Amino acid sequence: MKILVAVKRVIDYAVKIRVKPDKTGVEMNNVKMSMNPFCEIALEEALRIKEAGKASEVVVVSMGGPQCVETLRTGLAMGADSAIHVSTDTPLYPLAVAKLLCAVASREQPQILLLGKQAIDDDANQTGQMVAGLLQWPQATFASKVALGDKSDVTVEREVDGGLETLRLQLPAVITTDLRLNEPRYATLPNIMKAKKKKISSITPEELKVDIQPDFMILEVVEPAKRKGGVMVSSVDELVDKLKNEAHVI
Amino acid sequence: ASTLVVGEHEDGVLKPSTLSAVAAATALGDGCSVSVLLGGFGPSVHKAASQAASAHSAVSQVLVADWDKVEHGLAEPWAELLRLAQEKGKYSHVLAVSSSFGKNIVPRAAALLEQSVISDVIKVIDEHTFVRPVYAGNALSSVKYTGSGPCFITIRPTAFPAVQASEMTPAPVSTLDTSTIKSEAIGRSEWVGQHVERSERPELGNARVVVSGGRALKSAENFKMLEALADKLGGAVGASRAAVDAGYVPNDMQVGQTGKIVAPDLYIAVGISGAIQHLAGMKDSKVIVAINKDADSPIFQVADYGLAADLFQAVPELIEKLPDKSQVSA
Secondary structure: OOEEEEEEEEOOOOOOEEEEEOOEEEEOOOEEEEOOOHHHHHHHHHHHHOOOOOOOOEEEEEEEEEEHHHHHHHHHHOOOOEEEEEEOOOEEEEEEEHHHHHHHHHHHHOOOOEEEEEOOOOOOOOOHHHHHHOOOEEEEEEEEEEEOOOOOOEEEEEOOOOOOEEEEEEEEEEEEOOOOHOOOOOOOOOHHHHHOOOOOEEEEEHOOOOOOOOOEEEEEEOOOOOOOOOOOOHHHHHHHHHHHHOOOOO | OOEEEEOOEEEEEHHHHHHHHHHHHHHOOOOOOEEEEEEOOHHHHHHHHHHHHOOOOEEEEEEEEEEEHHHOOOHHHHHHHHHHHHHHHHHOOOEEEOHHHHHHHHHHHHHHHHHHHHHOEEEEEEOOEEEEEEEHOOOEEEEEOOOOEEEEEEEOHHHOOOOOOOOOOOOEEEOOOOOOOOOOOOOOOOEEEEEEEEOOOOOOHHEEEEEEEEEHHHOOOHHHHOOOOOHHHEEEEOOOOHHOOOOOHHHHHOOOOOEOOOOEEEEEEEEOOOHHHOOOOOOOOOOEEEEEEOOOOHHHHHHHHHOOOOOHHHHHHHHHHHOHHHOOOO
16 A cells, blocks of 8 residues: 655754744745654654555655755655655645645555644644545544554544544545654665665646645734743742732732 | 634533634624534534524524534534535635634635635734734734635634623524535544543633643652642643653643643743743743743743742742632632
8 A cells, every 4th residue: 555645844843933024934044944843753654554564655745846855855765665746936835735735646546645734834734634625535633643454444543632532534544643643763874875766756736737826925924022021030939929919910 | 704603612511712713703804794603413512502692792693513423523524514504604704713623624624615724813904814823933924815715714712812791682593404415535534532631620721820841840740749739820730742742741731832822821831941842832921930940941031930940849839838729819
């Protein structure tokens, strides 16, 4: 069975982002980029399923400009078998990504489509749900455990507001990954070398016959209001006094 | 504007966050009509519906879908339910809370109608212009919807204080006929079970006081100390990702970029270093207190009051010296 994993290139999670003074966005020049942490977790899960003998092939896909290829190479170095680059310079938002993924999935015919639950740049948490709707496949989002059954089904434990929930889905299905699903592997040097020989194919939205024009526009990006600076207190007594008589919260 | 608010309820009671959703719907503009959709199975959904009908004068209609398939929040039938409600009501907006339920079902429903979702909105500028946080809340993005509708949005409940009930004639409640809904996806997902943490304490999402612990607590047992502190203040207990990963507390207590977003009057961060991802979940709290042995922890940069001390000394002392809850004015 084939697993398709969608991955996104984002500003590294440890970077302190800077909003551009012209309000057009966030500074991206000379900033460290990485595979979105949730996407890494998704790819790791796919690789574990393959290593357990339950999948024969893991394909990674990413969409955007030429830098996507870097992210796909990382995916191949982690252990994916091949990669697909959907190439476009038009900014992509969740609905367009979902439409593109739907088209790619229709071609690739995976049994499982794995994605991270959200990208840490836009924090949207939408793409997996959208592509599941477009494909008319069942979905299990925010997965903290994934277990394949033997009736072409998968049982997924999800992290929800109240705690944990368990669903069983008939394949093919879409699963989005949450933080605690697994701890992704680092690409080893031998695997990085091997990855250079693996195939990355390229395709455009036009070839996939997908309209990627967005139905919204970003007007401006600004910094949030800064909090007023605080003070250090030197004792619990002082803390209680300030909370009571200054902040009036107790 | 005419807005379909996707309501949430539990045990026959409307969730407070739904009242935040109604508040956000009224912010879309004057003369906006608000219809509240409630889905569930059996008497509990009807009970929640009559509560919704009297929730606020802005609510002009309540729609009830009493359908076994939507009882457990499965996305496949819910998305089709939203599609059906939209076809019937032709709303200009569909609005839900960005809870784990809202996040799960709204994008699927929007995609069925080929619409984007503007998610986690914290401010309504006008009926098509919204502000939402990005990069873990380190930037705010103003977004203008330019499509032909309906405009799908999810809102952050901490940004929209719940509407207060006022004297009103209850809105009419009508049932939606779900018998015509067909989809190949429905029936391919099955709700197996849940493990829900029940607590006497207020819910993390809307507690007035939150006491949170990090990895420095060192064990699940030590979290009892924070529970005692929370109880003294009538608050809820939260945690950093590190504490959850370490197994000290269950996942539903995680506060942060990918956990719960909270904005209480008082947030006490105990043994939490203050990583960007944690701050994303609590930096809109009115008053932030940090207790941490390391005076260089980033948490002290957002704290209003910082105490560089050993939490195992400071917290018991704080519990002892705080006035009793009964003496506190609300």
